[in-house]
Amino acid sequence: MKQYPKQLSRTHKKFLRNLFPGRESSFDDGALLSCGVDASQRHAKPLALVRPQETAQVAELLRWAQGERVPIYPRARATNKVGNCVPVRHGVVVSMLDMNEILDIDGRDFVAVTQPGVITADLQKAVEAQGLFYPPDPASMKISTIGGNISTCAGGMRAVKYGVTRDYVLGLEVVLPGGEVIRTGGRTQKNVVGLDLTRLMVGSAGTLGLVTEATLKLLPLPETSASVLVGFKDLGGCLNGAEAVFGCGILPTAMELMDHNTIKALEMHSAVPWPEGTGGLLLLKIDGSAESVKTDLGRIEEALRSVAVTFVEQGSGADQERLWELRRVISPAAFNLAPDKQGEDVAVPRGKVAEAIKGYHAIGEQLGLIVLCFGHLGDGNIHVSTMYDKSAGEQEKALKAKQQIFSLTLELGGTLSGEHGIGLTKAKYINMQLGKTQQRLMAGIKKTFDPLNIMNPGKVV
Numbered sequence: 001m002k003q004y005p006k007q008l009s010r011t012h013k014k015f016l017r018n019l020f021p022g023r024e025s026s027f028d029d030g031a032l033l034s035c036g037v038d039a040s041q042r043h044a045k046p047l048a049l050v051r052p053q054e055t056a057q058v059a060e061l062l063r064w065a066q067g068e069r070v071p072i073y074p075r076a077r078a079t080n081k082v083g084n085c086v087p088v089r090h091g092v093v094v095s096m097l098d099m100n101e102i103l104d105i106d107g108r109d110f111v112a113v114t115q116p117g118v119i120t121a122d123l124q125k126a127v128e129a130q131g132l133f134y135p136p137d138p139a140s141m142k143i144s145t146i147g148g149n150i151s152t153c154a155g156g157m158r159a160v161k162y163g164v165t166r167d168y169v170l171g172l173e174v175v176l177p178g179g180e181v182i183r184t185g186g187r188t189q190k191n192v193v194g195l196d197l198t199r200l201m202v203g204s205a206g207t208l209g210l211v212t213e214a215t216l217k218l219l220p221l222p223e224t225s226a227s228v229l230v231g232f233k234d235l236g237g238c239l240n241g242a243e244a245v246f247g248c249g250i251l252p253t254a255m256e257l258m259d260h261n262t263i264k265a266l267e268m269h270s271a272v273p274w275p276e277g278t279g280g281l282l283l284l285k286i287d288g289s290a291e292s293v294k295t296d297l298g299r300i301e302e303a304l305r306s307v308a309v310t311f312v313e314q315g316s317g318a319d320q321e322r323l324w325e326l327r328r329v330i331s332p333a334a335f336n337l338a339p340d341k342q343g344e345d346v347a348v349p350r351g352k353v354a355e356a357i358k359g360y361h362a363i364g365e366q367l368g369l370i371v372l373c374f375g376h377l378g379d380g381n382i383h384v385s386t387m388y389d390k391s392a393g394e395q396e397k398a399l400k401a402k403q404q405i406f407s408l409t410l411e412l413g414g415t416l417s418g419e420h421g422i423g424l425t426k427a428k429y430i431n432m433q434l435g436k437t438q439q440r441l442m443a444g445i446k447k448t449f450d451p452l453n454i455m456n457p458g459k460v461v
Helices: 010-019 029-034 055-068 120-128 146-152 197-201 235-247 260-269 290-304 317-328 330-336 350-367 395-411 427-432 436-449
Strands: 048-050 072-075 092-095 102-106 111-114 169-175 181-185 210-217 224-232 254-258 280-288 311-316 340-347 370-376 381-388
Touching (some): 029 048, 055 169, 055 210, 120 146, 169 197, 181 197, 224 235, 224 290, 224 317, 235 280, 235 290, 235 350, 260 280, 260 330, 311 317, 330 340, 330 381, 340 395, 350 370, 350 381, 350 395, 395 427
Antiparallel strands (some): 169 181, 169 210, 224 280, 370 381
């Protein structure tokens, strides 16, 4: 079987320059080095970088790549944390950032049609200007793209109430290896004709084809929203508070948890509003009509009277951002605890969250490492960060922690990834969750779409 080329021939480069003229193609070391890394900090140098402007270019590229067996690595802002953008078999990196137009916003059909390079926050602002709402809100929404969100099935803090990216993708335009262009789904809210290729593509991390257009479901824009930050003495009180909120019949838009180690990191990072002795935090958001939000705030206040709290602070409108900024700075703040971080995004059944977090802390204590837990309590998606010092020889202990965290997660009926995926950083652990039959079926699907394995090779989805 023909092998991947280790370098591009003059003929290869001439083809790419003709197809992607001027700044649309790059072969110099600076450009290639910069597009070989993502948020995982893994790195590999590609053979070329191209920036398509239209679907026809992508189709011609994939026709050529199939014939020459050149690996293709789709890329946008590279905010994913598991190495999905790293060109480990070299090949050609395809930056989709220039295909960045919002093609349609339709308030009658409640859909938006976009190219993959559109920034998520820009789409949200555009639809909200027309009284519409696109709910998925990954933490990277101010820089990440719709195409990247689709590639990873991005989640976000509003997933508790509104779901994740796959719940809002109605249809796709996809270029397959060999250059064939297909359209899956459409503008309708219901469609049960044939197998659901749209949902198959969402979360496939560029291993099956390259998305060039997306039709997305929109909702009516909620009239208003409000947020509540609640402090507790310890994790147990925090979880009791969450149970009390759910018990009063409210489904929050978002419900975020922060443990005592996260609180310590934030206190070292900047000024915080909670008093000393706070060992757990809940950050809630609700939305709806002005009347319903006011009512729900009262119900939350009443529910929290049944548990001991250290403080409560509310925000509404633009004033909420000061509360949510505390959540957004957790990742950089964590480095106040140690110079190196191993971050995981496991998920467990909501009823097992307390047991899981206590177990993760115990793993850290046993190995002499700090483990901080935060994230989407409302849907059981916990970000577990093991903090360590590589220069002090603690990397091996961090890897032991990773294995044990994964084992406990699966024992509790959970999953190795709630939203980041598997990629490179978790590939060696996939057998812990998926059996041989599941992996055989997935490999068969991959081979059907991509028989020569040119689409993002070297990755596990």
